[in-house]
Amino acid sequence: MPQSPSSEVRRKLETLRNRFRDKTIREIEGLVASIFNASRHPGATEDLIAAYQLLHRLAGSAGTLGFTQLGEQARKLEIAIKPLADRVAAGADSEPVQLELKHLLAAGYESDIVGLGKFLGTVEPVSTQWHQPRPADADNTSVLLILEPDPALAEQILRGLALYGYRLRILSNGQAWSDSMDDVDLVIVRDVLLQDEGGHWLPRLHDHPVICFSEAHDFTTRYRLANLGVDACIDEPQDIPALADRIEQLLAEGLTTLTGRVMIVDDDSELLEHYRLVLTSGGLLVRAVGDPSRLLSELSEFRPDILLMDVQMGPYDGPVLARMLRFQAEWLSLPIIFFSSEEDRDLQLDVLARGGDDFVTKPVSDEFLLRTARIRCYRARQLGKLVSLDSLTGLLKHALAKTELNREYARSARTGHDSAVAMLDLDHFKQVNDSYGHGTGDMVIKALSNLLRHRLRKTDIIGRYGGEEFVIVLPECSLEKTVEVLEALSQDFARLVFNAGNEEFSVTFSAGVALLTAYESGEQAIEAADRALYQRKRAGRNGVTVASGD
Incomplete structure (x- = not known):
């Protein structure tokens, strides 16, 4: 029996976790050796920089991959060793740094470092609640559900909208609501059918764009309809072109919020693949780039709506890459969202000042990642329309x-x-x-x-x-x-x-x-x-x- 999409995604996420666990076991062994080596040999204090960078990466990636306790512990160890790593990077004498490192180890840092690997045994269950694959629609024809108590008017609306190529269903009242609504793209309902706010079918309105036929213009009625999830009110359902225009706007908006082109740049292979898998499974087109030196050529070929990028990737600094991209006019408006475990707000603002548009603190949940990408892609496309699409028709200029x-x-x-x-x-x-x-x-x-x-x-x-x-x-x-x-x-x-x-x-x-x-x-x-x-x-x-x- 073939696996469901969610089961397949869960299996892939579990595979990534196992890869991360195996790699991290080896990296922690090297981390312990590097710190002990730096404490014993004055010429080896440079190892503290690599140790800090590994802890910084674990603080951001471990939680995203389900190892929350490991990420939290790595964050504590990272904060403790950062002053020493910064002094080494600034060229400080090795002997004072080595002496402070010995004091740090004696104060409990040694046992914390040695015991870091035990947190790999604690992992959260893989969840794919965020994963909502869109049903395949071979002919791309939208399905509209019409709830209109007047049969003659409902038939008139059906004939008019059928000219636009929509597929339509007509229901006479709320109680006739179908159990299966997976293929419905938009609901059109008469306001009198919304009077019974205890109707068992009413909550389903929140899952679809809703147009309401209502001649009432008072504040109380309009506010109540908005609170029920109605997206638009139309006075005259007989005006088919006006109705079709509003349907088009709502469907286009809904589709745009679910789609987009995302480029991710990160040198952590497991984390990069995790991001790619989550966003792809959520309906986005994704290009994952593990080597920042390929950024320009990949951008020119893929032309994403947004760019997600880690702040620090080995020898490459994310904000510097962002500044480099802004050299070219075609990338001036490209939204760049930085990912980092850095929690200092001043440092985050400094990163944004150097070419970024947003800052997301690691670890990031899968649902938050997907929603952030979708929202940002939607806004980028909306702004892009101002440049490429005719404002009245939405067609190409x-x-x-x-x-x-x-x-x-x-x-x-x-x-x-x-x-x-x-x-x-x-x-x-x-x-x-x-x-x-x-x-x-x-x-x-x-x-x-x-x-x-x-x-x-x-x-x-x-x-x-x-x-x-x-x-x-x-x-x-x-x-x-x-x-x-x-x-x-x-x-x-x-x-x-x-x-x-x-x-x-x-x-x-x-x-x-x-x-x-x-x-x-x-x-x-x-x-x-x-x-x-x-x-x-x-x-x-x-x-x-x-x-x-x-």
């Missing part, structure tokens, strides 16, 4: 969309596969703005953006080219398939009903399509798609035209 198009053109030319580019433009959009206002026009643009994002593949490139115009690149997609996809999108978008005051209206779009590799550059291909778009406009709009010659 013009310049970045063209960069991605040219990148796909080069890839298509190299591999020989077909890829298509399409230009889309909303029909009679000036009339929408003139008749209903720019706020309503923005809603139409966002509705088309959401439709494209949900119905196209994750690998497709979608950008706002300007105003009401969009560019789409479909890698490894034939012209015939591209036309088929866009025509289906065109038909479904035309079926959306927008609300402006007491009026309802619909909008269509026109599209022009070109094959990337049929042209000598990505720029020529996009110009051909643009010409085809205006041929479609002259031919009556609301449809798809292929560039002549493709």
